[in-house]
Amino acid sequence: MGFHAPAICYIAGNISENESQMTDRFRVTLAQFNPTVGDLAGNAAKARQAWLQARAAGANLLALPEMFIAGYNPQDLVLKPAFQQAAMDQVHALARDCSDGPAIAIGAPWVIEGRLFNAYVVLQNGEVSAVVQKHHLPNEAVFDEKRVFEEGPIMGPFSVDGVRIGSPICEDAWHEDVAETLEETGAEFLLVPNGSPYYRGKHDVRLSHMVSRVVETGLPLIYLNMVGGQDDQVFDGGSFALNPGGALAWQMPVFDEEVSHIDLERQADGWRVVDGARASHPPEIEQDYRVMVEALRDYMRKTGFSKVVLGLSGGVDSALVAAIAVDALGADSVRCVMLPSEYTSQASLGDARAVVDALGVRYDTVPIAAGRAAITDTLAPLFSGTAPGLTEENIQSRLRGLLLMAISNKFGEMLLTTGNKSEVAVGYATIYGDMNGGYNPIKDLYKTRVFDTCRWRNETHRAWMFGPDGEVISPSIIDKPPSAELREDQKDSDSLPDYPVLDAILDVLVDQDGSIADCVAAGFDADVARKVEHLLYISEYKRFQSAPGARLSRRAFWLDRRYPIANRWRDRGAVPD
Incomplete structure (x- = not known):
């Protein structure tokens, strides 16, 4: 990681020259887009396309999702120095090409003094004007960010057209400290870029966390997520905006690529998102x-x-x-x-x-x-x-x-x-x-x-x-x-419990990470549960060699659940009578 980018990290106190030019209305163009991991030029071209739409709409800022220029999740690809340099080069070229219009905020891998960060890079007047570095690096389920990125400092807001914007990057908004620091250092609204993949009920989880940040800070919040599939994961979009108090002001569709323009208005007690379209989300x-x-x-x-x-x-x-x-x-x-x-x-x-x-x-x-x-x-x-x-x-x-x-x-x-x-x-x-x-x-x-x-x-x-x-x-x-149909009159039930029973036991053992005692407490026979557990463990070598597939739950087989192939442990704990 020997490449260096300008160490531009605008935090509280670094106020742009035009900040004194107060504005009462601020327009953000959100690009809920589908990047491709590794397609740096293609992702940059999508950003330019969105920037032209933002400029035509009179926007102050174009916002793109987390890690957009690289695509998400790049895994160990992002550790390759040539890839890091190429990604940063694309961002600098984007800044030069888009100098005569709205500012751009785009997610990118960024190297500062030899350290690699998951960053949100702000482009203004043909240059990089701020680099926000992700502080909380998720290291569970499908995420291994602590393995590839350095932990950034908790930073203050950056300024665009006199408005001070705080950007907790994805996981940063799931914790209190980053948003609170941004509010204390003068942020006027929060813009949260995300690469947040789908699992059942995920949107409600996101909304709950973001409402907490809004209630704690008293600031409006815009949550921008990407869309599209990457290996086993699908990013489901569903971007939204909340006003102080937690009221939903605006919501984008799930799964669809879309460009939307959101207006904020300055009122006597601070900024508010102007109410807009609220797309409904389909059932599970x-x-x-x-x-x-x-x-x-x-x-x-x-x-x-x-x-x-x-x-x-x-x-x-x-x-x-x-x-x-x-x-x-x-x-x-x-x-x-x-x-x-x-x-x-x-x-x-x-x-x-x-x-x-x-x-x-x-x-x-x-x-x-x-x-x-x-x-x-x-x-x-x-x-x-x-x-x-x-x-x-x-x-x-x-x-x-x-x-x-x-x-x-x-x-x-x-x-x-x-x-x-x-x-x-x-x-x-x-x-x-x-x-x-x-x-x-x-x-x-x-x-x-x-x-x-x-x-x-x-x-x-x-x-x-x-x-x-x-x-x-x-x-x-x-x-x-x-x-x-591999022998005469064969049925799956010859070898397995009936599927309603099997699936319910697997839900306990896999999705809930439960025990044999939990299966028995749920009404299932202990010997049947032990048989299912045994089959589950001895099949690990097959799953290790299996094809990837769409992740729908929080305990999908691959990155969500990583077990040893050679494993003699079995649950021998006491079960309820």
Whole structure:
């Protein structure tokens, strides 16, 4: 980290020359945008586009989200000195290009005296006029900021057109000290830039924290969040503004890129946000579905893929993934493949065909009987004298994985994997078989939620969906007993508790980080809970090699929950009688 940027850190007492020119109205243009990690030039171009809109609207300041120039979350990429320098160069170029209009506040990695900060950089008159450094660095769940950034000092406000603005960066606004210091050092309103990813109920959590900051400081607050997918995370926007007392003055939609202009007016007792549009937010099930669609759409766009392929079994999971893929990419970009064996029922063949017809996607059938026979014959001398069992069942799954990967390689179509969270949790999937794939849209969706989501999609259509209106997953798929169809009359319930029981136990063990005693207290059999716990732990090696997928909860498998693969601990604590 040997590169240096000008050590410009305007804090309380550093007042610009034009601060004495009092104004009674201040306009902020908010760019609730979707950056791409590493696309420095592309992100800068988006900032210039927003700046032109801000200038046309007569804004005083254009605000962009946290770490916008780099994209968020850049993880260890931001530790690369060449990347740091390139990001700072783009910000300086942006300052020069946008010198004759509103100021710009943009999130960026910033090096000061050899130390790397998560910074909010203010550009005025062709130069960097202030660099606010993030103080509270989140180091839990999906965040590892203490690993990559230095902790900045608690700073005072910066000045734009005579108005003193305090900018707690994301996590800084979840704590009292930064906002209180800004109020004490003369901030007239708070502008909070964020890279805050979705989980269920996250917006209410944000709103609660921001209301606390407003009540404590007596200052209006503008909360700006980014949108878009990055690996497993989706940033859901939903930017808003609060007036003193905590009243909601204005709110942007969730998930949509949008530029909005917010006015503040100086009154006798301080600044107030002028009331504006308050976008309503959809219910949880719709937000989850939107996250899965946006996650796949952006993962494809940002990794350079344009088409997908998936195995369509006639079951509910693959049907839902097919619907998500079509809604994200359009029917012309989705190929579904049926790979039947002698255990594939006519009902499954018919159900798969119904999904294909409803969605309008390409459909190929690749029987696996001949390939399976060849593998069986190849292994026969080695397996002689042993009874057929799970190994032979898994050969079917691995053969399907091989064939799907061949199609993916041949046609440049990314393979989607289709395991739900219940299966991912207990390892009810074949590694190097049906776990093959580059992305899993339903990885954080329990099986019981899969059923509910299918019913919801059949009844609901939105403008952001590229797929057709109406029933796209037939009720026969949703209602039939789940089965892997790897042997005669096989049902998932032969190996697992019924899904309502399994999911409820997993919710205790995974989402609540609870114990066997907690499961028993919730009404579940201790031996069943211990079996689920055992399956959960011994499946860690599978999850370690699994495809990324859309994060919907606070305990998604990947960065939210990191367990050792080699682990002999089991919960042997006392349970309630």
